[in-house]
Amino acid sequence: MSRLARRALLALAALGAPWGLAAGPAAAQPFPARPITVIVPFAAGGPTDTVTRLVAEAMGRDLGTTVVVENAGGAGGTIGAQKVAQSRPDGYTLLLHHIGMATAPTLYRRLAYDPVGGFETIGLVTEVPMTLVARKDFPANTLAEAIAVIRKQKERLNYANAGIGAASHLCGLLLMTAVDAPMTTVPFRGTGPAMQELLSGRVDLMCDQTTNTTEQINSGALKVFSVTTKERVAALPSIPTSAEAGLPAFEVTVWHGLYAPKGTPAEVTQRLSQALQAALRDPRLVARFAELGTAPVAQAMATPEAHHKFWLDDIAKWKPIIQAAGQYAD
Incomplete structure (x- = not known):
């Protein structure tokens, strides 16, 4: 290319020619531009793994990309949670965790990550x-x-x-x-x-x-x-609740939520939340959840704001119970 031609190209780029801009950072592909990984902080084959794989498949259909599930078990779920908390906050590494996100701040007195401040909430998934x-x-x-x-x-x-x-x-x-x-x-x-x-x-x-x-x-x-619920489960209609069987104090459910590392851009968490909401409406996911004795949360709970409030309320609920038992993980 001649010196004159090079100067002409530079001048067009400086003027903001459309094809010149397309080569710059402003033309970055919209999220997601590559596969997303969801970390399950427990071993493969467990209930949280089952929930995650169903959600990941359905979210992938809405996002138009592959959502890969990776198991990182151990230490009551804190190994996988730490991995996500310390990941790049770009929306490509997520965490699907259960009620342990509400108990870890009390159960663990020393953690290598912030169990509350290290994450952005995306939405609740199900209460099992x-x-x-x-x-x-x-x-x-x-x-x-x-x-x-x-x-x-x-x-x-x-x-x-x-x-x-x-x-x-x-x-x-x-x-x-x-x-x-x-x-x-x-x-x-x-x-x-x-x-x-x-x-x-x-x-x-x-x-x-x-x-x-x-x-x-x-x-x-x-x-x-x-x-362990207030009402019988549709998938197990003949099984009594603990209260019906004479033990009303034995009641607990396990909620699951989706998280991103702290600092993930709001537009990314919102896009992920939209995909989560679409996944929870997916007839295939709804049917499979029903077979497993659970159901998706209401759409209003599959939002970052509702998830965050629910999470903080549950931390406050479990704190005195754990402290009274005096059982800590460290």
């Missing part, structure tokens, strides 16, 4: 009932019978959970408080491995979300004593 389940040859058939066995055998029974701070741990803590009898807790790196041990009969009892137990219950692979 829990079930009290046992190995299929457990010597009880009703909740009242199970309570009698727990009070008699106490620490001789093994209660499985996904680690301190996991939903299964919190549910078990509430159960032992409600029946006033301790059991030997056996933590695992996620609910998936814990469930495998329960199915094999090597542990006795476990609290787990309906997204992970409904199919096992219906197949007869596990015994179930109650659902």
Whole structure:
């Protein structure tokens, strides 16, 4: 190219010629321009993993890109949460976590990240009932019978959970408080491995979300004593609530929410929230959630603002409970 031609090109660029601008930063592709990764802070095969994979697939359809699920389990979900909190705040690395986001600020007195200030909220996803389940040859058939066995055998029974701070741990803590009898807790790196041990009969009892137990219950692979909600679950209509079975103090549900690292641009979190809302309207996701004993939250709750308020309220709810129990993860 001659010197004269180069000067002409530079002059056109300086004047803001459309093709000249297209080569500059202002022409960056709209979000998302590449695949998005959603971190699940628990092992593959668990209930949060199941929820995440369904949501990721549906969001990907709305966003027009692949949404990859990556498992980063351990330490009650804090390893995966830390990974996201310390990621680039560009919307391409997200976290889908459950009620543990409300308990971590109290359960963990020393964390390498800010458990509240390290994230932007995107929206709530679902509020999942829990079930009290046992190995299929457990010597009880009703909740009242199970309570009698727990009070008699106490620490001789093994209660499985996904680690301190996991939903299964919190549910078990509430159960032992409600029946006033301790059991030997056996933590695992996620609910998936814990469930495998329960199915094999090597542990006795476990609290787990309906997204992970409904199919096992219906197949007869596990015994179930109650659902931990105010009302019965449509996917398990014959299973009584804990209150119906005589233990009203044993009530807990597990909500899930989607997060981005702190500092993610508002326009990006809003786009992700729109995609989440679209996903929660997707008939395929709604139908699959129903099969697993849960349902999407109302659309008004799948927003950054509603999610943030709900999260802070739940932190305030769990703080005195954890402090009273005196059980901390560090």
